Amino acid sequence: MKEEAPPLIVGAGPVGLGAALYLAQAKIETRVIEVAEKPVQESRALAVNPRTLEILESNGITEKMLELGLPIRGVRFSQRGHKPREILFEGNVHHKYPFILGLSQATTERLLAKALEEAGGKIERGVELIGCRNEAGTVWLN
Ligand SMILES: Cc1cc2nc3c(=O)[nH]c(=O)nc-3n(C[C@H](O)[C@H](O)[C@H](O)COP(=O)(O)OP(=O)(O)OC[C@H]3O[C@@H](n4cnc5c(N)ncnc54)[C@H](O)[C@@H]3O)c2cc1C
Structure with a gap:
């Protein structure tokens, strides 16, 4: 029997965090990975x-x-x-x-990350998706 993994969200930017938050609040567990060890501090969206x-x-x-x-x-x-x-x-x-x-986008990300944690989710930092491959009914991750 195949192992069913939770939906994977790659990247804890505003889009990934927002998606993970909506799913967490709907009681759908996800795995959120983020290559960066720390939240961004520099200015992007303002x-x-x-x-x-x-x-x-x-x-x-x-x-x-x-x-x-x-x-x-x-x-x-x-x-x-x-x-x-x-x-x-x-x-x-x-x-x-x-x-x-x-x-600032850094503040938006901080608010989303806090709400995600409060909803039971977490961000795995320092984890990078290197590649993925689709096969019928399956996705293989590296
Ligand atoms: C200078 C600048 C100014 C901007 N100003 C505005 C603005 O004023 N208003 C506005 O609405 N938008 C603005 N934008 C656009 C806004 O920043 C982006 O639309 C927004 O960041 C997109 O969010 P995202 O979550 O899709 O991607 P990102 O914010 O890029 O987040 C993606 C995340 O995924 C991680 N990641 C990437 N690849 C992997 C991998 N393989 N494995 C694990 N993690 C990975 C990255 O480290 C990153 O944290 C600006 C952008 C820039 C560059």
Whole structure:
């Protein structure tokens, strides 16, 4: 009889953590591996889109993000010799969250990882998927 392994999530970035969190909250166990030994500290994404805020509402992450982040309600462009131009999101972005939320990806990942742990999941750090091969009904991992 074949051994059934839990779903494998490769990478503890926002997408992997978000998927693992949804599954953990639905009582579906996963295995999350992450090649990096430590969470990232450097700046990557610095703003969260309205749709992401909507998606993460149901697992309680959005509320925490809103507490920590800074709503960016518009953008101003300026070029020497020209009048500055502004785009305001409010009134133009027809959404429950008519702004983008200034919040570093490192903070988003920290919130998701904490919620995942609270839901019973864990991240195996320092573990890399080197290769995988599909066969009928089976995936072989290295
Ligand atoms: C400079 C910069 C600025 C950005 N700004 C924004 C922004 O303001 N707003 C926005 O929405 N998006 C922004 N982005 C995009 C955003 O960072 C990505 O969309 C987001 O990181 C994608 O998340 P992810 O989980 O798919 O991948 P990643 O964040 O790349 O995470 C993948 C994870 O998988 C791990 N991994 C990879 N291969 C393996 C393996 N074989 N085995 C084990 N682990 C593995 C990696 O170490 C990594 O931790 C920006 C990106 C950059 C580079």
